[in-house]
Amino acid sequence: MRVRPPIPGTLRVRRFLAWVTAVLCAAVLVPAVARADNPIVQHIYTADPVNWWQFGGAGGGNLIANGDGESGTAGWGVMGAGTLSSNAAVAHGGAASLSVTGRTASWNGPSQDVTSKLANGRSYTTTLWVRSQGGTPTVKATLALTADGTTSYVSLTPGTAVNPDGWTRLTGTATVSWSGALSGATFYVETASGTDGFSVDDVSLQ
Ligand SMILES: [Ca+2]
Incomplete structure (x- = not known):
């Protein structure tokens, strides 16, 4: 049986120093490699642009573009059937203001895409002014959310009767949340029933 020769003292010290050097090098080099190559670690060190709504905090502006209708129909569309026009006769x-005519279903009305502007789980306050072109329809603002292929509807304001003689204020607060990946969010104004034309002005969602 072979007996291991004793390790001389100087060699022991050298081995210890080599070990200490290796540990120190690893301590310095490993985080450096992580910073350079690891996107998760790198993210901490980079100043990515952050939007206020990602924090779900208070403040921020109106999510509705051209909510006051002073820029024609810019930013707006129609949910379903109907014709949207800028109306200088009433404001x-x-x-x-913005007027919708030619509706063929109660859910038709002025609409706007807000998909990229919403924060999941946040509370939003909606305010708008509505006036009918005839009749006294009950009007409400709704948010259609499509996530993971399923569309759900959030009532943003209670249904409120409006008339052609003046402007009626609609307002409400609702929590907006969804499960999965949000692929579409449409703000729109509709009636509880019927197809009366109406006008909207000073629309805000914030
Ligand atoms: Ca206006």
Whole structure:
């Protein structure tokens, strides 16, 4: 049986120093490699642009573009059937409102895509002014959310009767949340029933 020769003292010290050096090198080099190559670690060190709504905090502006209708129909569309136009004959504020005519279903009305502007789980306050072109329809603002292929509807304001003689204020607060990946979010104004034409002005969602 072979007996291991004793390790001389100087060699022991050298081995210890080599070990200490290796540990120190690893301590310095491993985080450096992680910073350079690991996207998760790198994310901590980079200043990515962050939007206020990602924090779900208070403040921020109106998510509805051209909510006052002073820029024609810019930013707006129609949910389903109907024709949207800028109406200078009636305005709650400024010089014009947005009018929808030719509706064929109660859910038709002025609409706007807000998909990229919402924060999951946040509370939103909606305010708008509505006036009918005839009749006294009950009007409400709704948010259609499509996530993971399923569409759900959030009531943003209670249904409120409006009339052609003046402007009626609609307002409400609702928590907006969804499960999975949000692929679409449409803000729109509709009636509880019927197809009366109506006008909206000073629309805000914030
Ligand atoms: Ca206006």
